[in-house]
Amino acid sequence: RDLSTKDISISDNKKCKTLCKIAGETEYIEVLDAYERGDKFYLYTGRGPSSEALHLGHLIPFMFTKYLQEAFKVPLVIQLTDDEKCMWKNLSVEESQRLARENAKDIIACGFDVTKTFIFSDFDYVGGAFYKNMLKVAKCVTLNKAMGIFGFSGEDHIGKLSFPPVQACLSVPAVPSFPSSFPHLFPGKDKLRCLIPCAIDQCRGSGAERWGRW
Numbered sequence: 001r002d003l004s005t006k007d008i009s010i011s012d013n014k015k016c017k018t019l020c021k022i023a024g025e026t027e028y029i030e031v032l033d034a035y036e037r038g039d040k041f042y043l044y045t046g047r048g049p050s051s052e053a054l055h056l057g058h059l060i061p062f063m064f065t066k067y068l069q070e071a072f073k074v075p076l077v078i079q080l081t082d083d084e085k086c087m088w089k090n091l092s093v094e095e096s097q098r099l100a101r102e103n104a105k106d107i108i109a110c111g112f113d114v115t116k117t118f119i120f121s122d123f124d125y126v127g128g129a130f131y132k133n134m135l136k137v138a139k140c141v142t143l144n145k146a147m148g149i150f151g152f153s154g155e156d157h158i159g160k161l162s163f164p165p166v167q168a169c170l171s172v173p174a175v176p177s178f179p180s181s182f183p184h185l186f187p188g189k190d191k192l193r194c195l196i197p198c199a200i201d202q203c204r205g206s207g208a209e210r211w212g213r214w
Helices: 014-023 026-036 056-070 082-086 093-108 128-138 142-151 158-162
Strands: 041-047 076-080 118-123 192-194
Touching: 026 093, 041 093, 056 093, 076 093, 082 093, 082 118, 082 158, 093 118, 142 158
Parallel strands: 041 076, 041 192, 076 118
Antiparallel strands: none
8 A cells, every 4th residue: 555654653663664574675674673763864875867867767766765755854865876877878978967967857856855865976076085985995895796796897998897886786885875975964973874775676785784884
């Protein structure tokens, strides 16, 4: 049935936990348990802008993310990986940035809480604390592991090899799932949990909780 915001409140989330157990979403249950104890968390999701507009399949994860933001009243970080599409889709830097701006319009139209939502493109934001975390993650992943996950070959350019730490992907931790990547949003909250709603072909996890501290 259609779940309303009240179905996921602190006082009545047994239905939601049951649904999560059926779906195998054990980490989501952990976040719900922590939320009941008063622990805070934030949401992280994103979009790789490779087309002019988002179709329904692209929008479903954002619609679910909006529901979670409304239900829990938590901050949300949305990453536009325009640099990724520049490298993987053979797009120019300028075209990748243009598509990111167009896709951002569709994402904004979903109706996220503007006071709790931060949308950024990699080309514009990566640097500072975010870049420091990228390097820390990169040092934890061997070339053999990266090649095994992504199937890199000797014909791939080195730009592809450098990208995995930037975004959530399989067994490589996502830098945006670490609150220290956003010191202007979460100052002094380095242990804040992160929940990542995403499409079925992407990873799921709770960021810093799973990967620990460096």
